[in-house]
Amino acid sequence: MSDLNGASSSDRHDTGFAQVAPPNSTGIRVVIVGAGFAGLGCAVESKRKGHDVLILEKFKELKALGDIISFGNNAGRVFERWGLHDKFWTVCSHVETLMIHNAQGELLVEQPNPDPLFGAYAYNGHRGELHTMLFEYAQSLGIDIRLGQDVSEYWETETEAGVFSNGERIAADIVVGADGVRSTARTLVLGYEDKPKSSGYAIYRSWFDCAEQGVDKDPLTSFICQGKDLLYGWIGPDVHFLAHSSSDGKKLSNVITHKDDADITESWSFPGKMEDCLKIVEGWDPRCAALLSKAPSLVDWKLVYRDPLPTWISEGGRLALIGDAAHPFLPTSQQGASQAIEDGVTLAVVLQLAGKESVPLAVRTWEKIRYQRVRRAQLLGESVRDMWHKAKPEDKGQAVAIPKPEWLLGHDAEKHAYEVYDSSAKGILQNGYELPTLPVIVPAAGA
Template sequence: MNIIVVGAGIAGLSLAIALGQSGHQVTILDAAPQLAELGAGVQMTPQALRYLFQWGLKEDLLAESIIPENLHVWDGSSGNLLGHVRIREMESQYGAPYIVVHRAVLHNILHRHAIKAGGQLLLDSNVVEYDFANGAVQLLNGKRLTADLVVAADGINSLARSQLLGNKNPGSLPTGWAAFRMTTEVSKLKADPTTSSLVDLQSRSSNFWVAPQISCMTYLIKDATLLNIVLTHRDDVNTKDLTSNECKEIVRDLFKDFEPRVQRILDLSTPKIANYPVYAVPPLPSWAHESGRFVLMGDAAHAMAFYMSMGVSIAVEDAAALAAALDLACPPGSSFSLSSEADGRGLKHALHAFETVRKPRAEAVQEASLHGGDSLHTSSKEERGVLYEALGHSHRDEIWPLEIDTGGGNFVQRCKSTGQRLGPGGITDKGTRDWCYNYDAIGAVEKYFKSSAAETLA
């Protein structure tokens, strides 16, 4: 099958790897004149790494990432340890580790493997118009490219989504949260008596301080030479045009009541600081075009808040699921032609299976992510009591609290799209981790494709 992937980000490159390894011809388009080193740290969860490992990226990823031993959760003001999550043990629990890695490092690895799998990357290729019915894209430079299928992985501000849905496109909406991001040199932290105990280069553990409406997350990146810092706050300050010094003044005021170790981390941070409002794409009416020749994936379809650290992982899940569905429609080694009515029906069914399976999964994780953020930063004294007690159980092999009626109001909920239990604390809640990390994206889409094939392909 000949496939155009629009967007050379994590979603698009992951898809190119999976498709290329199955023998599909993949052209990747990106508007950038060259791939640049962007972003800072990202966290990747086990169920996504299972697929990246299957595609042959295990050695490269483990060589250039970090597996923390624990995630320590502290009270922001007192500095008291509230609980910890045993990150290192996730590999035995879920079949792959939980890693932290610099986004640019991850991107470079994906890029290398996409090219190795046969993907053709065309930079400076800005798509300005989609012909959904005919599987074609028009470029700013005047070229028109056509394929059996066009997949848009063009990010949260997706042009493809806008053109596909028209006035039904909700766009990306503010979640009410934002995050200041910066880094600190680990050598400075090790040399400082206030922070030296936090930087254990043997365990490489992560640290997370929580308080009403604000939090500070830190983890090691770049072979443990840099500490990545994420400062969550309510998105009520317009920092778009502020200088780094002005941003630091805001940070200082926001975190003035935090314990001395956090204060010192901020003192030692690099001058570069940026604030990123957290946006999400609400549930869409559809990801695919009725022609069966176009589909959205990744942030273009379901950008989400980062409080489950699942945005990147869900994009990899999308790639694995879509490639699996397309392999069922056009098995590796077989020929494919849209002039064949059976092949055309098979492609439509593949996109139908992908959307039917992936939409509720993505929407559930979106909901869990926002619930995680809201519960970690609640101002309610009663709810913080429930949260802190839950954090005290976070290192144990048990789900707590089990019941919705915990005395903590609506702190334990049921997901609207799937009925999954949503416990307090995001990643710190074992019940939420279990259904997130035990998920089999390929198995789910294959099961649906095969169970519905007789009716759809008849």
């Protein structure tokens, strides 16, 4: 594993650039707005690449909130490279098989969950625990993280970009908007306010202790508390339900996705009503209602949709949107957080390769490298949802299995950025910047 003190010869690419550069060696100042996974991931890799990094986060203190989050093998290889495997592994679930049933409880497929896959591990665990570990790791690298920051304005000139935060004017070579689906940076990038709209779906979600809620004592639910981590799924018309035990079967996460066209103008997260949740599984395998009803509380989370943004970068090329600020994902993709990590890693690499005098070129090249890949991953998530929600009674086996394509999970964002930067940047230098294009072909679920 590498650290900030240097890199071995095996940690260098044909470009001659080290994976781990001396601190502040590039002279590039990076300001990141948001300390979620996208912002922290970008900050860590930017520090490794020799950039000077500042994170501005609106929350005044770190809280370990949330439920389950999934990082695919493509993000996992990044965490391993950072030396975080042993820490993450201890708090993650280790499911060997996904069991998918129809609404009547008939088993449709037992899908193996190999780990590692394509040379890297996946990490699935409590969002708050993993976030805390990544946050503390970023701090251990000496990254300046300022909490309680109110970023009220973004700006850019030909030579720099910056923000006003808590009344202070902060300048940098590049500003990264990692401020989530409610991003204020997005308005500067687009020149107008892009309001989210309902995806037509919502999820009820919960996370709780099995013993405290009697999951292990109920004959209808004790099957998921067997001293190991298990993942059970049920699919029906326009609904899918996943029950995921972790911490050796001691914790349970329930997530049920269903049709919902509620207005999301002001908010899309509410306390959920158990009676409304249970109506969704009326007539289903009785284990579903039994598992759902054990939750002491529910979150009713409306799934937000945005049309693909025409661009993720500002006109001057010194402001970039990453993660959910640029491209929110459906949960069925299991890639939202992973693609956010890839965004940050790729951006850090191209900034290193371009150098301080060519930051706008680096940012435009970054978008060119990332845009179609991200959209392809988004489409895969939509196809998985449709596959489950429109499944016919006779659909079994691979017809309802989650695809695990190598193009997605076997990707090494850092290595890829080193490999393609020169050719991608050359095209922009020769032909000028052009808005990115969407993938021509919508991939099938197994593609």
